[in-house]
Amino acid sequence: MMGGMAEAIYVGRLLVATPLLEDPNFRRSVVLVLEHDEDGGTLGVVINRPSEVTVTQVLPSWDPLVSGPSVLFEGGPVQTDSALALAAVLSGEEPLGWRRLRGRSTTSRLGTVDLDAPPEILAGEISQMRIFAGYAGWTGGQLQAELEEGAWYVVDSEPGDTFNSDPGTLWRSVLRRQQGDLALVATFPEDPQQN
Secondary structure, three states, X not given: OOOOOXXXXXXXXXXXXXXXXXXXXXXXXXXXXXEEEOOXXXXXXEOOOEEEEEHHHHOHHHHHHOOXXXXXXXXXXXXXXXXEEEEEEOOOOOOOOEEEOOOOOOOOOEEEEOOOOOOHHHHOOEEEEEEEEEEEEEOOOHHHHHHHOOOEEEEOOOOOOOOOOOHHHHXXXXXXXXXXXXXXXXXXXXXXXXX
16 A cells, blocks of 8 residues: 555654655654654654764763664754663663653553663663664654655554664565565665666
């Protein structure tokens, strides 16, 4: 199903760039939706763009808690000088310094980390963590318009997506597990023009 009604966007789902999306910020990106409000817009982070910057260079105290590769990820083009961290907690409890993503079920173990908190308080509480520089943001209606133009697929995320140890393959693997035509998109050549 390539056209038709856009899939519902909600917190925790993935926006996967379609081959039509040429914007270099988002080419072949996979974005995890962190906040969504029909009127207020949408906020997410690109989860498949590791940078060259190691966590040790910028937030050394958090490095021991980060899931490999232990580099900053390019979360998106907005506020690239600020960091945002996601972590999965071991239990269903909400430890200090961690906040469950709003709109996710209470059983969801994914949330944001307060990077101003001392890492020690979370050390025994989280199983996986990743730090992003910047984020992706859309104003109300903007993302909807991009969906209608065919720039994004909206799909369900799986627990391993956010902390995938081989982020370079994530775009393909997320598409490959979808039903029907979407799985075929995963086979698209890197450059459709092949120039």
